[in-house]
Amino acid sequence: MISETIVYLIMAVIGVLSTIAVYMAIQERDLVKAVIYSAVQSSFYALLYYFLMAPDIVLVYLPVAVGLIPGVLLILISKTERWEKE
Amino acid sequence: MKLVELVLLVTLILSIALLLTFAYMYLTPTSEIRNLAVFYLVTTYNPQLPFYTVNSPEAVTAIVWDYRGLDTLFETAVFYLALIAALALARKLYVEATPEFNKGNEGLSVIVKTVTKITSPMIIAVGASIGLHGHLTPGGGFQGGATIAVAPMIIIIIFSVLYLLTKRVTTEKMLLLRSLGLIGIGLTAISAFIIGLIAGRTTYVFQNMPKFDAPLGLPDKLNGVLISGTLWFFNLFEMLAVASGFTMAFIVLMLVKKEG
Numbered sequence: 001m002i003s004e005t006i007v008y009l010i011m012a013v014i015g016v017l018s019t020i021a022v023y024m025a026i027q028e029r030d031l032v033k034a035v036i037y038s039a040v041q042s043s044f045y046a047l048l049y050y051f052l053m054a055p056d057i058v059l060v061y062l063p064v065a066v067g068l069i070p071g072v073l074l075i076l077i078s079k080t081e082r083w084e085k086e
Numbered sequence: 087m088k089l090v091e092l093v094l095l096v097t098l099i100l101s102i103a104l105l106l107t108f109a110y111m112y113l114t115p116t117s118e119i120r121n122l123a124v125f126y127l128v129t130t131y132n133p134q135l136p137f138y139t140v141n142s143p144e145a146v147t148a149i150v151w152d153y154r155g156l157d158t159l160f161e162t163a164v165f166y167l168a169l170i171a172a173l174a175l176a177r178k179l180y181v182e183a184t185p186e187f188n189k190g191n192e193g194l195s196v197i198v199k200t201v202t203k204i205t206s207p208m209i210i211a212v213g214a215s216i217g218l219h220g221h222l223t224p225g226g227g228f229q230g231g232a233t234i235a236v237a238p239m240i241i242i243i244i245f246s247v248l249y250l251l252t253k254r255v256t257t258e259k260m261l262l263l264r265s266l267g268l269i270g271i272g273l274t275a276i277s278a279f280i281i282g283l284i285a286g287r288t289t290y291v292f293q294n295m296p297k298f299d300a301p302l303g304l305p306d307k308l309n310g311v312l313i314s315g316t317l318w319f320f321n322l323f324e325m326l327a328v329a330s331g332f333t334m335a336f337i338v339l340m341l342v343k344k345e346g
Contacts, residue, residue: 056226058224
């Protein structure tokens with residue numbers, strides 16, 4: 001019972017940290033940094049999936065959300081402007 | 087802007103409070119397993135039930151490619167159509183490497199390039215392992231293919247897309263690989279049916295292991311190695327299709343020039 005509580009507490013902390021990463025990604029004016037914050041949030045989500053005992057989802061979530069989507073977004077940013085305007 | 091920040095902070099604090107107080111009380115899973123889950127867990131690898139089992143110790147892959155194989159086939163079709171749409175937007179399918187490209191000038195610094203040279207074969211190896219062991223350990227075709235596709239992605243960003251093209255990773259070859267993967271998935275889906283046609287017995291499309299009214303199925307072991315019938319082939323071809331499809335999309339996306 002104690003170990004279960006600890007796992008749920010870790011999951012709660014990871015969820016809060018991912019929310020903070022989302023906040024940073026929204027607030028950031030530098031789009032490259034915002035993409036990195038988004039990748040950080042995705043890694044927290046992958047950890048959450050792992051604690052929820054879904055290793056298959058972790059394996060599909062990590063390459064797509066940390067590898068491919070930031071890559072595509074970086075390509076798109078390189079084609080437009082790096083700084084967000086008011 | 088102030089209002090948005092305030093709402094976000096309040097949501098944050100409330101979510102902490104909610105998680106710490108209520109999540110543990112209400113979200114604890116019970117020890118009872120539902121009947122459907124019991125059915126899948128009992129039949130997924132059970133040689134004592136030869137007409138129900140999939141002979142794959144990985145229940146998720148067994149469900150994805152056997153119990154609900156048709157759904158996954160249509161998911162693959164959706165992915166295929168999405169890639170066709172992306173390529174149609176780019177309208178630049180056949181690209182050759184420009185001869186005047188001299189490597190070493192483009193891309194990031196030498197350190198990053200060396201690290202990429204070391205890590206990208208590792209990424210491909212891990213992806214192949216995830217894909218080809220999909221019927222034994224967590225993973226599968228899509229996971230492995232998506233992992234493999236990260237390697238050309240970082241090569242495109244760190245070197246340049248022309249570097250990839252000079253290494254003969256062209257869209258034509260990727261198209262060939264992807265078509266090979268999709269044809270393989272189709273053939274694997276009807277393989278048991280074709281075997282039945284040749285042998286003159288009753289078999290079904292998308293059949294994997296032998297069933298009550300169709301005792302002819304695919305073997306679960308090949309030369310003593312567990313391949314779980316169609317699952318290994320589905321994973322292999324799905325991995326090929328996903329990896330080459332993503333790679334092709336990245337090359338084409340990177341080559342689109344700004345017009346005007």
